[in-house]
Amino acid sequence: MADEVRNDLKYTDTHEWLKLTGNAAKVGITDHAQSELTDIVFVELPDVGKEVTKGDELCVVESVKSVSEIYAPISGKIVKINNKLEDTPETVNESPYDDGWLVELEIKDKTEIDNLLDAESYKKTI
Amino acid sequence: MLDKCFVEILNYSNCIHPQGKIMVKRSPLYDLQKKIGARFTEFAGFEMPILYTSIKDEHLAVRKLVGLFDVSHMSNVWITGEDAEKLISLVTVEDASRIEDKKSQYTAILRDDGTVIDDTIFMHLGDKYMMIPNAGMDETVTKWINKKAKENNICATAKNVSEDYVILAIQGPKSRDTLQKFTKTDLKTVGFFGCQYANIAGVNCIISHTGYTGELGFELQITPPEKAEDLFYKILDAGKEFGIKPIGLGARDTLRLEKGFILAGNEFKGGRTPLEALMSWTINWDHEFIGKDALLKQKEHGDYERLTSLECIDKGIPRHGCEIQKDGKKIGKVTSGTLSPCLNKGIAMGYAHPDFREKDSILDVIVRDKPIKAKVVKPPFVPKDWAQQH
Numbered sequence: 001m002a003d004e005v006r007n008d009l010k011y012t013d014t015h016e017w018l019k020l021t022g023n024a025a026k027v028g029i030t031d032h033a034q035s036e037l038t039d040i041v042f043v044e045l046p047d048v049g050k051e052v053t054k055g056d057e058l059c060v061v062e063s064v065k066s067v068s069e070i071y072a073p074i075s076g077k078i079v080k081i082n083n084k085l086e087d088t089p090e091t092v093n094e095s096p097y098d099d100g101w102l103v104e105l106e107i108k109d110k111t112e113i114d115n116l117l118d119a120e121s122y123k124k125t126i
Numbered sequence: 127m128l129d130k131c132f133v134e135i136l137n138y139s140n141c142i143h144p145q146g147k148i149m150v151k152r153s154p155l156y157d158l159q160k161k162i163g164a165r166f167t168e169f170a171g172f173e174m175p176i177l178y179t180s181i182k183d184e185h186l187a188v189r190k191l192v193g194l195f196d197v198s199h200m201s202n203v204w205i206t207g208e209d210a211e212k213l214i215s216l217v218t219v220e221d222a223s224r225i226e227d228k229k230s231q232y233t234a235i236l237r238d239d240g241t242v243i244d245d246t247i248f249m250h251l252g253d254k255y256m257m258i259p260n261a262g263m264d265e266t267v268t269k270w271i272n273k274k275a276k277e278n279n280i281c282a283t284a285k286n287v288s289e290d291y292v293i294l295a296i297q298g299p300k301s302r303d304t305l306q307k308f309t310k311t312d313l314k315t316v317g318f319f320g321c322q323y324a325n326i327a328g329v330n331c332i333i334s335h336t337g338y339t340g341e342l343g344f345e346l347q348i349t350p351p352e353k354a355e356d357l358f359y360k361i362l363d364a365g366k367e368f369g370i371k372p373i374g375l376g377a378r379d380t381l382r383l384e385k386g387f388i389l390a391g392n393e394f395k396g397g398r399t400p401l402e403a404l405m406s407w408t409i410n411w412d413h414e415f416i417g418k419d420a421l422l423k424q425k426e427h428g429d430y431e432r433l434t435s436l437e438c439i440d441k442g443i444p445r446h447g448c449e450i451q452k453d454g455k456k457i458g459k460v461t462s463g464t465l466s467p468c469l470n471k472g473i474a475m476g477y478a479h480p481d482f483r484e485k486d487s488i489l490d491v492i493v494r495d496k497p498i499k500a501k502v503v504k505p506p507f508v509p510k511d512w513a514q515q516h
Contacts, residue, residue, distance in 0.1 A: 039180050041182070041465045044442075064376060065376045065379070067443075
């Protein structure tokens with residue numbers, strides 16, 4: 001089954017996605033990433049209010065046998081985290097683009113967005 | 127982020143080719159596994175399936191139904207000669223004269239200083255014995271045994287035949303029902319740790335009532351390897367009605383850890399004795415064996431670290447190498463850790479001094495600089511009747 005790539009999102013070549021709404025960006029991992037990682041059993045989320053620079057570790061996603069760092073696709077301040085993942089980390093597998101989002105960032109530098117991939121370019125990387 | 131580190135599975139060092147190239151071996155069933163969707167990892171110099179669909183699903187299939195593993199990365203060594211029994215008694219902690227024909231035994235091979243070279247099963251098959259050392263240990267164990275035979279004028283030899291065999295493990299409550307379809311041998315007569323020659327679906331092999339999952343299960347030693355492919359498919363087909371799944375090394379590791387079984391590359395790393403690794407129960411003290419004097423001294427002294435089992439209270443997954451602390455002070459390191467698919471909790475093993483390992487003591491495992499509270503428990507983490515309760 002082909003991995004879903006949504007047209008209304010921005011992507012990184014490290015398999016994170018961003019959904020931009022005004023000055024905010026929701027971040028998650030792509031369908032391809034969740035299917036490569038298989039059973040996600042633990043998500044370690046950052047604290048709300050934390051400032052991150054593009055490329056910093058944003059959170060950690062663990063499957064039974066692997067530990068993967070998720071990097072901040074852009075710089076910004078963490079304004080929301082998906083607390084539901086503490087009890088149901090498998091949501092990242094089940095709904096990577098919707099209920100399985102990880103954090104919401106307040107965008108610091110909009111020009112960083114220009115460097116992200118669109119859906120077509122991301123498809124070529126997977 | 128997809129540079130996933132399979133933290134636990136990859137602790138073995140690679141096989142380095144004399145020219146400096148890394149030499150990775152494959153199971154004779156590699157192509158078959160690729161065809162049916164396996165994802166591979168390197169383990170102890172072998173490229174083996176880590177999972178087919180999901181470690182969690184595969185794990186639960188073995189606990190509740192049945193699973194089929196290719197464990198051909200494990201080694202096969204024949205011990206033959208008129209003094210074969212004497213040689214095994216010298217190089218392992220077991221007195222082989224106690225092990226009747228058609229019985230197998232789990233034991234350890236020690237250095238002179240009492241530390242473990244490898245843990246292994248040996249099977250008594252008529253006038254010879256087959257030993258199953260760990261993956262990548264075939265040459266080390268064979269050379270060691272032959273050296274000791276020579277030094278002690280024992281008329282027996284070890285022969286590494288690892289490449290001549292495929293090893294399949296069929297594990298889970300429905301393993302016997304699955305295999306029984308293929309053989310006239312009444313598998314109920316093959317008792318726990320029993321072993322014998324048998325014909326399974328027209329293939330002559332050695333069958334043993336053994337495994338590494340803590341469930342009812344059997345292992346098949348198949349030679350020549352070409353005969354295994356057809357049998358692999360046949361077993362999957364016969365097990366369909368019970369919900370059989372092919373199982374990768376990922377679930378093999380979580381299944382063994384839930385039962386508190388040790389993994390050589392993890393728990394013996396750096397030189398541990400069987401007393402430290404809680405293998406005292408395997409030692410037969412009433413015979414002479416290599417390493418015995420060192421063990422007796424250690425036993426008398428008493429003050430040594432012992433393998434300790436931890437069940438996490440806080441959320442978080444302990445991994446190999448995580449520090450274990452008591453009141454902020456380092457007291458040990460995790461040798462194996464995972465999320466337990468049955469308990470849905472972090473579980474771990476590591477070495478700790480007796481002062482800190484009393485049952486129900488609370489310790490911290492440091493995961494990414496944060497302490498995760500964990501309780502000292504007595505293994506197994508998952509009891510025998512777990513599948514009936516869930």
